[in-house]
Amino acid sequence: MTSHAESRRQWVHVGSGSFALLLRFLTWKEAAALAAIAFLFNLLVLPRIGGRAMYRPADHARGFPLGILLYPLCVLALILIFPLRLDIVAAAWGILACGDGAATLAGRTARAPLSWNPGKTVAGTTAFIVCGAAAGVGLAWWTRSAVSPMPSMTFTLIAPIVAALAAALVETIPIRLDDNLSVPATAGVVLWLASVMTGASVSSARDAVIAALPWALGVNGVMSYLGYRARTVSRSGAVGGALVGIIIYAAAGAAAWLLLFITFLAAAITSRLGLARKARLGIAEERGGRRGAGNAFANCGVAAIAAIAAVTTPHVATALLALAASLVAGASDTVASEIGKAWGRSTWLVTSFGRVPAGTPGAMSIEGTVAGLGAALALAGVAVVLGLIPASVILVVVAGATIGALVESVLGATLEGPGILNNDMLNFINTAIAAVVTLALS
16 A cells, blocks of 8 residues: 555545534434444445545455444444433544544654554654544534533543543554554543543542552552562563552552452462473463563453542442452453463364364363353452452352453454454453443343
């Protein structure tokens, strides 16, 4: 694909965001219908009127332009998820159109790559944040009057900026997941979380958070240092784990942090089991089993978000249930994987049930599956003892963890090999699905 064609594609990408201005005048059903029409146009009409000039080599190979089709589909999904909050749709759309488009245009000629992803640049990421935030705020303000009750000006001015920052960071993760999917998904989640936050909840929890903060800093500082010395975490893992731990301790309390510690301990211990066999087969964890920052955010990021929700929204019990479910899911999945790699006799691929070598992405074993179920049940019981969740939802939490693990296995078998998702993203998806399924079933 020529440089001119890629530039043209990105300007069309940015310009399509102007259609978000219509959300101020449309009902959600009308907006959804137009998004569906846009998808059909991109699929059936665009290729016949010169649209193939904007196809990338991969688009020509597969016969259709994945990103060009995902764009209207994701807008449609946002409309269907937030039918009464078209300001959220508009802001996420603006971040997708202007943030993602500006990042590509600015990053193509820049020479300062990011250390963790040489394919992304400092200039591109900066352009994403600045342009995405500006478009998000502008479109949220423009659409604000069409929402009833009208969102607060604080939400309109601040939430899109935070959403743009989060989406920009996700966009830098070194995976091949299409930005037209990851960017609006991230922005939508952040904007939704901000929409349920209340000033009253923040005010009532402020004193408790301030009182817990010194303990959070001290306990996590000590434990991160000890974890690094014990070679259970790398230097980045110590820093990342400390950050997650501080958030969970200060926002959700000592009991939530204790569950975090117990789940980490379960994962760390099982990672060390059968190391000789894992090393011989070439399936041992990197860095000798040490967990990095990516592991911390992947397995505990949902829990940290739930902890923030516990002190900023009126839904404390719901947030703590999501926190517990995500931690249980992350730890039980690690237990299942490590026990399966250490002692699994027969490993099969979840998508075909064909036998595969241990450690194959998406593979499962009877030994690992039983260990994972046992770990989920035991850790859910720990959450009950700690007073985070009622005993009546133990099996619901186990079901959520099981479904999350199954979805992760399917995605791992199909998307990890081509590099569309990596292990950290799969773990995050696992914990997120477990939390959502648990809340839905409960």
